[in-house]
Amino acid sequence: MTEIPRPWVDDRAMKPYSALVVPVSAAVDTSLVRTLVTAFEGHEFSVVESILGSGDRLQALIDDAASSFDVLVTIGGLRANGDPDIADILRTEIEVEVPGLSELLRREQYAAGHRAAVFENLVCGRIDGTLVVTLPDRAEAVAASAELLAGLASEMLAELDEPPADGLEFDLETGSGETLPWPVVVDDPHPDATILQMWNAERRPQSGAGEGPAEGDEEHADGTAPAGGRPTEAMPTDTMPTDGPQSGSAD
Structure with missing residues (x-):
């Protein structure tokens, strides 16, 4: 099995994110791969290309992507006739799907002239924090998806890198003028119910x-x-x- 090349290790110090672009076979047009790579590089991604070649290699590729890359994008391997394809295999590994992104990509592809988009079951989701996306191997579909996908992936990763906003306080005023701090920390398996009970105590x-x-x-x-x-x-x-006549009255 051919190992994934790792020139991105040295490049990662200069670019904040990394993407693994995987054409499913050597039959995928290299211009499609280049379109996708160029889009990701334009959004500060270090990009590695690796041909899948065989389904036996898919699991190792998924494991490597989940541990070493921020984004995994496959090109090709999607079928419009309902037969099992690469999206079905990846869907069994994905922990959380992102249906909004898949629908957005599908609409852009259809608008660009890729009519098979309405039948393809592309997948977008996460595996251990790595964004996974499947794209068809059609020029119009890749051209419509590349810049959009790279930009959204960059924004999403930037938001994940931001520290949580701590110290925000919101006060809830009760009917008696008493102020409850928000959030309220309670030892209860259903904190929302407890908060409502405290807040509306006089109305209950x-x-x-x-x-x-x-x-x-x-x-x-x-x-x-x-x-x-x-x-x-x-x-x-x-x-x-x-x-x-009243009872007891005199006649």
């Missing part, structure tokens, strides 16, 4: 709701309600109807 129904008024909440005799409640109207006793 009490545990005794529906079992009658709590102590001290009874309605006053004059019809007024306790603090916070709605008063009820007391019916006056001297306005009762007297249409018929």
Whole structure:
């Protein structure tokens, strides 16, 4: 098995990212490889080319790419008839797919005249942090994808290199004027639920709701309600109807 050449090791000190471009066989037009290499080099990538040649070598290539490169791009090996292809094999190794990128590339390829893009099952995803992308071996498809892919890969890797933004604080004010720091650290397997419980403590129904008024909440005799409640109207006793004889009245 031919080992992947490593001129990029010395070059890596000058360029922040590395890409491995892999035509699936020697039958892939070298101009397509050059188009892709040029695009990545224009975005500060150190690029290595390596022909796959045999499916037996694919696993070793994947392992090498995952441990040593930021981006792996294959050219060719995609089929439009639904038969198993290189994308199906890589998909079994990918940990997280990036469907938005694959759809974007597909649309660009179709717009450039590569109509088979709607049938090809290209894959974009990550293997141990390495971005993996499959491209068809068609000139219009590679030309439409190269610059877009290299630019997006560079932006993505730059964002991953940025340190997390620490020290940001957001305060949530409760109904009582009490301020809760955000984020709230709680020892609970469902912290969101706990935060909501803390935040809306005054709005949540009490545990005794529906079992009658709590102590001290009874309605006053004059019809007024306790603090916070709605008063009820007391019916006056001297306005009762007297249409018929009252019981106990004198004849």
